[in-house]
Amino acid sequence: MSKPLLFSDHPPTPAETRARFPDLHPALTPQAAIPEANRCLFCFDAPCTTACPTHIDVPRFIHKIASGNVAGSARTILEANILGGSCSRACPVEVLCEGACVLHHSGQQPIEIARLQRFAMDAHQSAGAPLPFTPAPASGHKVALIGAGPASLACAAELRRHGIAATIYDARPRPGGLNTYGIAEYKLPLAESLREIDLIPRLGVEFRFNTTIDAAQLEELERTHDAIFLGIGLGAIHALGIAGEQLPGVTNALDLIAGYKSGAVLTSPPRVAVIGAGNTAIDAAIASIRLGAEEVTMIYRRGPGQISAFAFEYEHAKREGIRFLWHTQPAAILGTERVEALALIRTTDDSSFHLPVDTIILAIGQSTHSHVFADKVSTERGRILIDRATGQTSNPRYFSGGDCTNGGREVVDAVADGKRAALGIAALLTGTRREANHADIRM
Ligand code: SF4
Numbered sequence: 123m124s125k126p127l128l129f130s131d132h133p134p135t136p137a138e139t140r141a142r143f144p145d146l147h148p149a150l151t152p153q154a155a156i157p158e159a160n161r162c163l164f165c166f167d168a169p170c171t172t173a174c175p176t177h178i179d180v181p182r183f184i185h186k187i188a189s190g191n192v193a194g195s196a197r198t199i200l201e202a203n204i205l206g207g208s209c210s211r212a213c214p215v216e217v218l219c220e221g222a223c224v225l226h227h228s229g230q231q232p233i234e235i236a237r238l239q240r241f242a243m244d245a246h247q248s249a250g251a252p253l254p255f256t257p258a259p260a261s262g263h264k265v266a267l268i269g270a271g272p273a274s275l276a277c278a279a280e281l282r283r284h285g286i287a288a289t290i291y292d293a294r295p296r297p298g299g300l301n302t303y304g305i306a307e308y309k310l311p312l313a314e315s316l317r318e319i320d321l322i323p324r325l326g327v328e329f330r331f332n333t334t335i336d337a338a339q340l341e342e343l344e345r346t347h348d349a350i351f352l353g354i355g356l357g358a359i360h361a362l363g364i365a366g367e368q369l370p371g372v373t374n375a376l377d378l379i380a381g382y383k384s385g386a387v388l389t390s391p392p393r394v395a396v397i398g399a400g401n402t403a404i405d406a407a408i409a410s411i412r413l414g415a416e417e418v419t420m421i422y423r424r425g426p427g428q429i430s431a432f433a434f435e436y437e438h439a440k441r442e443g444i445r446f447l448w449h450t451q452p453a454a455i456l457g458t459e460r461v462e463a464l465a466l467i468r469t470t471d472d473s474s475f476h477l478p479v480d481t482i483i484l485a486i487g488q489s490t491h492s493h494v495f496a497d498k499v500s501t502e503r504g505r506i507l508i509d510r511a512t513g514q515t516s517n518p519r520y521f522s523g524g525d526c527t528n529g530g531r532e533v534v535d536a537v538a539d540g541k542r543a544a545l546g547i548a549a550l551l552t553g554t555r556r557e558a559n560h561a562d563i564r565m
Contacts, residue, residue: 130313135307135385142414143409144411145241155241158234161233168180169222170223175534178198185200203277205534207318209534220232257325267289267351269353270297272537290329295332300533303380350520350521352526353523357377362452370460387413393415393480394418398487400430404444407420412442426448447477508527512549518550
């Protein structure tokens, strides 16, 4: 019998990279997990479950850990969220489940929901256990999913539970989208992302990698499938549109993160400027420090009160020794053979100055690439418009979810979208769908 396809049979991340990016939140030991689980008040109408976009039954999975049923705990998590392992590492829990914990009201530390979730999911992975559900008998329906990120993975897994054939297409050679290529290694290691996705082909989901869907292939997919799910994420990081941007030494945050996660980038030049102050910008700045940069400066045209990064990410950046230049924007990139300096303007008084740098990392947000499907589905400012309840687009046979519909949110939001869209597709194909409310078709 041939060996099953394992995405995690990937060249291992270099030991040097692993050493530079240790876990931000180390795993709980059993000795620590049980007492932590026993701190939970097991609230009825638990606010943590409401705050979780995938509505994991948090008190239930924690109660199972407390009673020693760790396998059952993992099953509870996976029933709601197929990527419960990566979400346990990547979710910004301060603004989601843990932020809603009632213990805040009495001045106590919230339950460490994410670390408990990771405890259960790590045990599930280590045991080599399968996903806790099997596909329904084949319905005869087929769905093509474009993009292999979290939204498509969640959608495909749910479709299989309804007996619907699911094939995922992606331009890259590995699945996972941002989970695999774009989340800081100290939050979600590349190997962990792939190990989690290894379980999905076992449901019968098929994958086609290194495949960019062009107009002709899309027509073919339409002809051969009952529905199409667009989980295409976002496009490239925006350019600055200033002189010198083509010089060697200018890169962008996503390329840097994907590069070091795969082992292609092992070191950083000494002086780094990061343009932008969102979460991805901070990930890139911290990565530069960990890769050996001596001086990392983040440049933002507004003040600290206006940054889009979460407060805990900003605090983390400061702890790593990153310097911030507020109310400052780039005017030109200077250099002959490669980047030598950044010409900057203070937005408060229009004064200018030069910052000597060896590399510049752009992190001013991602463009959209939904225009590829513009003659198929309606978009607004580049976002694919959907009925939030079903994921259905303006085209009844097209569904969508994740970053291409919301402009860029969390992994857990994409998982929730994908699952919802699968239920919408299943209802459409089995003839039980409600009429799409086109007034709902909003992000
Ligand atoms: S998936 Fe994320 S938000 Fe939901 S309970 Fe788990 S850690 Fe919290």
